[in-house]
Amino acid sequence: MTPPKGTDSSLECAIILAAGEGTRMKSSLPKVLHEVAGRTLVGHVLHAVQGLSPQQIRVVVGSGREKVEEHIAAISPKAVTVFQEKRGGTGHATQLALAGISPKGSVLVLAGDTPLLTTQSLSQLISFHHNGGFSASVMTAEHPDPTGYGRIIRADDGSLLRIVEEKDATDADKIIFEVNSGVYIFDGALLASAITKLTANNSQGELYLTDVLEIMRQAGGEVAAALIDDYVETLGVNDREQLAESGAYLRDRINSDLMRAGVTITDPTTTWIDATATIESDVTIYPGTAILGNTTIKSGAIIGPRTTLESCTVLEGARVVESNCHEAVIGKDAQVGPYSYLRKGTKLGSGSKAGAFVEIKNSTVGDGSKVPHLSYVGDAKIGEGTNIGAATVFVNYDGVEKHETIVGDHVRIGSDSMLIAPVTIGDGAYTAAGSVISEDVPPGAIGVGRSRQRNVLGWVLRKRSGTKSAEAAARHAGSENGHKRG
Numbered sequence: 001m002t003p004p005k006g007t008d009s010s011l012e013c014a015i016i017l018a019a020g021e022g023t024r025m026k027s028s029l030p031k032v033l034h035e036v037a038g039r040t041l042v043g044h045v046l047h048a049v050q051g052l053s054p055q056q057i058r059v060v061v062g063s064g065r066e067k068v069e070e071h072i073a074a075i076s077p078k079a080v081t082v083f084q085e086k087r088g089g090t091g092h093a094t095q096l097a098l099a100g101i102s103p104k105g106s107v108l109v110l111a112g113d114t115p116l117l118t119t120q121s122l123s124q125l126i127s128f129h130h131n132g133g134f135s136a137s138v139m140t141a142e143h144p145d146p147t148g149y150g151r152i153i154r155a156d157d158g159s160l161l162r163i164v165e166e167k168d169a170t171d172a173d174k175i176i177f178e179v180n181s182g183v184y185i186f187d188g189a190l191l192a193s194a195i196t197k198l199t200a201n202n203s204q205g206e207l208y209l210t211d212v213l214e215i216m217r218q219a220g221g222e223v224a225a226a227l228i229d230d231y232v233e234t235l236g237v238n239d240r241e242q243l244a245e246s247g248a249y250l251r252d253r254i255n256s257d258l259m260r261a262g263v264t265i266t267d268p269t270t271t272w273i274d275a276t277a278t279i280e281s282d283v284t285i286y287p288g289t290a291i292l293g294n295t296t297i298k299s300g301a302i303i304g305p306r307t308t309l310e311s312c313t314v315l316e317g318a319r320v321v322e323s324n325c326h327e328a329v330i331g332k333d334a335q336v337g338p339y340s341y342l343r344k345g346t347k348l349g350s351g352s353k354a355g356a357f358v359e360i361k362n363s364t365v366g367d368g369s370k371v372p373h374l375s376y377v378g379d380a381k382i383g384e385g386t387n388i389g390a391a392t393v394f395v396n397y398d399g400v401e402k403h404e405t406i407v408g409d410h411v412r413i414g415s416d417s418m419l420i421a422p423v424t425i426g427d428g429a430y431t432a433a434g435s436v437i438s439e440d441v442p443p444g445a446i447g448v449g450r451s452r453q454r455n456v457l458g459w460v461l462r463k464r465s466g467t468k469s470a471e472a473a474a475r476h477a478g479s480e481n482g483h484k485r486g
């Protein structure tokens, strides 16, 4: 027995229409694969839909099919893709999505280019639909500039009559500000039947999904329009300006949510945080900062100004200033920057430091160890309590292969050391400043890898006479020739 109307709140199927060409993007990338706030456009829509736990998700793909299918398989493996070879309109795309399935429950249909839609609003639409016992419900919005959208035509009593596309609209229709968001929820069985009755009798010669509402109404069903509070959620992306606009709205939304959850963001207009990042309360973020990918930041950390973190983990109390970090783990109370570049595989221990003009990749820096100035550390394991002197280079690349350097605990690497990998510096060892270290240094030893200094006395007076240097040197003619013979 079919349940009485209005009691079944489950969502059987969500259909995402994403076959359009997106010509106005002027891009070799399919429109729905363009990114804002760390997700593709279709990724945002899938994320919102997944929050509803539908039994199945079907995505209609067309333009750039292979790339879109590959992306959907990666981010939403259970979603089924349906191929629309030629654009036949939103009604045609929905027909294809429904082919071979006979939905008994509710079916949600929406577009793949509306990244601002939230699970919450979709869920409100579904409740509206079920509570009213409607055959179909459409989400509408009062848009300040309705140009281009389908207009909502209501009867005198406010009930929904039909939707008229801009291209088919009369002047009287065009002054209506309530528009079709392109999000609908249908009784699946009624949709499957009504969708077969569509005709392309319109100015674009396409099958319009919007006409299904009128077909259902004329067949005696009740169709309804649910006006959303904030039209911004329904904004679609058709060109790069709208891409930037929706990105800015997402930025504001993400920053507001974080601030409400206890994160300090001193300048939300210049702070760009991906929807995929996780930031705990009592983190402080200074201006000009981007926090991207699956970055996690623990409580008490201070980030910025002007810092980019991409897929990093930053632990409690760490401080990252004016730096660029990718796939790095920054330990508790560690300090990074200003002007550090931490690359993939960097692991900084608790209380450690990567200072000014330091680049580190694929290396571990142990607890309390410091790389304070002007250094490159690549493919290294550095123990605890070790200090790497200024301008040290871990020479990891022999021109063909990369090699590893091991540095023990409480080591003192002298400034301007070149550590030629593979090489091991034992616990408690030193290297003399300016050394080229190509052999292992045993624990407790000092490695000296440089030639002894030689002073050629009187050289400037002889070879550079007449220069300021020679003049300055001449003032010391006596002392300079301390060893002067005869």
Ligand code: UD1
Binding pocket: 017, 018, 019, 020, 021, 060, 062, 084, 086, 087, 088, 089, 090, 091, 092, 093, 111, 112, 113, 148, 149, 150, 151, 163, 164, 165, 179, 180, 181, 182, 207, 208, 209, 210, 236
């Ligand atoms: C559609 C609605 C309009 C609404 C607007 C909201 C219709 C007839 N019109 O118009 O009332 O105000 O969305 O943004 O539905 N698509 C396919 N295959 C097709 C055609 C479209 O997959 O053959 C996809 C597109 O990729 C897009 C979505 O369906 O994601 C909407 O198509 P679009 O061409 O943007 O429709 P609009 O003209 O904007």
Ligand code: MG
Binding pocket: 236, 238
């Ligand atoms: Mg559109």
